[in-house]
Amino acid sequence: DVVMTQTPPSLSVAIGQSVSISCKSSQSLVHSDGKTYLNWLLQNPGQSPKRLIYQVSNLGSGVPDRFSGTGSEKDFTLKISRVEAEDLGVYHCVQATHVPHTFGAGTKLELK
């Protein structure tokens, strides 16, 4: 199975600050169709997850452009520019290139 290593496990930030979260996979996430199915999700406290980013860098529907995703092959990063209060929660990376699909352990974003 593909292991997703997500760091850091937690982040303490001030509103307006920018932060980055890393996700590294144990295998390349490039699918045989040429696409890379790496997603980023946000789970606000007590809520279901919401998809932020798909295929490494594409913004999900209604997701503000202060979120951005970069990376390739096995190394991916989510950047949040100008953190807002609604961004607090747990961020998850998840790969859908390989079955079984696998999640990172999550990064908890908290207010400083």
Next chain:
Amino acid sequence: EVKLEESGGGLVQPGMSVKLSCATSGFIFSDYWMEWVRQAPGKGLEWVAEIRNKANNYATYYGKSVKGRFTISRDDSKSIVYLQVNSIRSEDTGIYYCTSGRDSYAHVDWFAYWGQGTLVTVSS
């Protein structure tokens, strides 16, 4: 508006069975692969199962921890996906979410839509 609504959770005794349902609306269900994802209390997300659509022969896939005990199925006429959980264990306790997979035309990727989840508690 897209909706996914899970049901069927509750208190279940170890070794028993439970069947979870996820009723959907607002998208062409038959075009989509569908997924179940779970979350143990205070833990991260774990992918559980996937069922593909008719065009992909309704192929099914499972996570290692549930393979042989869980069965995912779907009823395209009702736009519902199911998860049959057998021989349930304490470590199966958690919130079970249904979520969308990719669609037939690769226009929509995995995890675009989520339900609110249904809580399964395994205890005697």
